[in-house]
Each structure stands twice: as structure tokens, then as C-alpha cells.
Amino acid sequence: MQEMLKVNGLKMYFGGLKAIDGLDLDVHEKETLGIIGPNGAGKTTLFNVVCGVHKPTEGKILLNGKEIQGKEPFEIAGKGVARTFQISKPLKDISILDNVVAALGINEYTGFKSLFRKSHNKETVEKAIEILKRTGLIEFKDKKAGEVSLGYLRRLEIARALAINPLLIMLDEPCAGLSNFAINEVIELIMQLKSEGKTIVLIEHNLPISMKVCDRIVVLNFGQKIAEGLPKEIQNNPQVIEAYLGEDDDIA
Ligand SMILES: Nc1ncnc2c1ncn2[C@@H]1O[C@H](COP(=O)(O)OP(=O)(O)OP(=O)(O)O)[C@@H](O)[C@H]1O
Ligand SMILES: [Mg+2]
Structure with a gap:
């Protein structure tokens, strides 16, 4: 099966800061892939590189098998990659x-x-x-x-x-800072897009929200993937718990 989006050996360095450091990632057609990870893990940077805001230091990004890394944001949007902002x-x-x-x-x-x-x-x-x-x-x-x-x-x-x-919708923390009521409305909208068969990548800091909405979850920490799997696998992964315990986030 061809992946809708494939990220291969991606690096995004800002001077000496390794915001993304050798990341491999696949997004399957019609899935909702969650990206989680502590503050500064590189989640938004990943979106910025995929959407052409930053040119990657190294690595490839393929949309339906065609390389898009390094293209201008309007070209990538024109190929069907849409994103929202944190x-x-x-x-x-x-x-x-x-x-x-x-x-x-x-x-x-x-x-x-x-x-x-x-x-x-x-x-x-x-x-x-x-x-x-x-x-x-x-x-x-x-x-x-x-x-x-x-x-x-x-x-x-x-x-x-x-x-x-869009072929691919990338949502950067769409629920951050919202009331429970507004969060539920956004979740409902994402569930509706899922039922329409959209392919979605969702950055969401709040694990219970990701667990509810996502088919699969990738966990980033310091620009690297530390875990990947079904929501319930991620919830019990010791490395994930450790990365999150470094902060005040509740994981339950
Ligand atoms: N344009 C930039 N120039 C320099 N450093 C940057 C730039 N953008 C991001 N960074 C750094 O890269 C790292 C990753 O930042 P990023 O915003 O991708 O994290 P994040 O996982 O989205 O975090 P958060 O959960 O707080 O939104 C951080 O250390 C950040 O300071
Ligand atoms: Mg961010």
C-alpha cells in the first residue's frame, strides 16, 4: 500500500538545536495519526517542514510517492496539504x-x-x-x-x-486553551472529517483527546520518535509515561 505521506530520515536543525533529528514517519490514507510529545519535542516543526515553512536540513518527504521537501508553502498547499496553526x-x-x-x-x-x-x-x-x-x-x-x-x-x-x-489535513493542537464545551465541538468536527474519509494528522498534547480521536499515535521527544502504535499500546508504554512524567501533564 502506498502511504499518503512518508517522512524519511528527516532532520531540521536550527543552528545547534536539533528540533527534528532523524525522523521516519508514515501516514496511511484515511487514517487519523496522532502526534504527541512534551513541549519542544518538535511537533510543530514537523508540520512546518512538511508544509514548506522550513527547508529540511536533511531527509525526504513524499506525498503519494512524490518528493515535496523543500518546495514552497503555496506549492505544497496546491498539492493538497492543509494545516492549521497552534x-x-x-x-x-x-x-x-x-x-x-x-x-x-x-x-x-x-x-x-x-x-x-x-x-x-x-x-x-x-x-x-x-x-x-x-x-x-x-x-x-x-x-x-x-x-x-x-x-x-x-x-x-x-x-x-x-x-x-485537501488530501491531508494537519491540525496543530486544535483544542488547546478551549473550554470543555468547545473541545467537544472540535472533537465532533474531527470525528465528522474522519467519517468523510479524510486523512488527518493531529498534534494533540492532551493524551485522552488523542486516544479518543486517533487510529494510531506517534510519540516524539527531542525530535525523535520514541514510540508508535495503537492508542492503548501508547498509553502503557514506559518511555511515553517517562517523557510525560517530566511535565505536569496527566496521562490518564
Ligand atoms: N524557527 C525556529 N528557530 C529556532 N528554533 C526553533 C524554531 N522553531 C522551533 N524551534 C525550536 O525547536 C524545538 C521544537 O519546537 P516545536 O515548536 O516544534 O515544539 P512542539 O513539540 O511543537 O512544542 P509545543 O508542545 O510547546 O508546541 C524547540 O526547542 C524550539 O524552541
Ligand atoms: Mg507546537
Whole structure:
């Protein structure tokens, strides 16, 4: 079986700091792969390298068998890799609807030009509305992104990711800092994407959330993979428990 994403011998060094240090990783089609690990383990850096924000120091990244490492972010997004950010980055002064409309622009023109394209044609707006319905944001479509709470912004991030009709959706701690209610809404949305057959990589610090949502989990520590397996295998892995016991996280 061909992997949707394959990471081979990946290294990302920032000067002497080895943020990713020889990582091998596979993401199977239609699975939800969890990435967990303590603060500074290299989780966000992995996303940044896969999405083209950083050029890797060494190693290969293959999307459906084709090398993508070192390509520009817009090229990688154009190939169907969408990501959300640990810190939400909406366009705050425009509406929720226009945020999704702007993200849809990337489908029609890739790259720099998409920034200038006025894509307020009827079809684009209809597509944006359909995505807002799927992500439970339709009631808020006319609110400015800067006026809604973090839970909605996290869902807006996912809505913007869906706008590129992605093969692979990478979510960076979509539940961080949210109330239990908002966490459950985000989890429900991820479960819905799973049931639609999307391929998802989820960075999630909170182990109970990963256990609930993910089919498989990879554990990073100091830029290296220290464990990989089914959620229940990971929960009982002594190395994982040790890496987490170094912090105040509860693992249960
Ligand atoms: N652009 C950068 N320049 C220099 N160092 C960086 C850069 N980005 C990340 N790092 C460092 O790389 C290491 C891994 O950081 P990263 O953000 O990937 O961790 P993380 O696993 O996402 O942590 P967290 O759980 O806190 O989000 C850290 O030591 C961080 O300070
Ligand atoms: Mg991070």
C-alpha cells in the first residue's frame, strides 16, 4: 500500500538545536495519526517542514510517492496539504465567510496571485457557505473573525483548511486553551472529517483527546520518535509515561 505521506530520515536543525533529528514517519490514507510529545519535542516543526515553512536540513518527504521537501508553502498547499496553526491566524478584520472565501482562492490561482484575486463570484460564495455549514459556523458567517471566541476561530482554521479540498489535513493542537464545551465541538468536527474519509494528522498534547480521536499515535521527544502504535499500546508504554512524567501533564 502506498502511504499518503512518508517522512524519511528527516532532520531540521536550527543552528545547534536539533528540533527534528532523524525522523521516519508514515501516514496511511484515511487514517487519523496522532502526534504527541512534551513541549519542544518538535511537533510543530514537523508540520512546518512538511508544509514548506522550513527547508529540511536533511531527509525526504513524499506525498503519494512524490518528493515535496523543500518546495514552497503555496506549492505544497496546491498539492493538497492543509494545516492549521497552534496559534490561530485568521484575517481578523474580515468576516468568517470572507475568511473562507479568501482561502478558496488558492484553488483557483495558486501562489502569490491568489492573494489579489477577487473571488466573490456566486459559486465561490456557495462553496464557502457549504464549508461553514459543515464546520458548524454558518450562524456566525457575518461576524468579523476578530470578534468571535477561540473555539470558533479553531473551527474557522479547519474550515479554511477544508477550502483547499485537501488530501491531508494537519491540525496543530486544535483544542488547546478551549473550554470543555468547545473541545467537544472540535472533537465532533474531527470525528465528522474522519467519517468523510479524510486523512488527518493531529498534534494533540492532551493524551485522552488523542486516544479518543486517533487510529494510531506517534510519540516524539527531542525530535525523535520514541514510540508508535495503537492508542492503548501508547498509553502503557514506559518511555511515553517517562517523557510525560517530566511535565505536569496527566496521562490518564
Ligand atoms: N524557527 C525556529 N528557530 C529556532 N528554533 C526553533 C524554531 N522553531 C522551533 N524551534 C525550536 O525547536 C524545538 C521544537 O519546537 P516545536 O515548536 O516544534 O515544539 P512542539 O513539540 O511543537 O512544542 P509545543 O508542545 O510547546 O508546541 C524547540 O526547542 C524550539 O524552541
Ligand atoms: Mg507546537
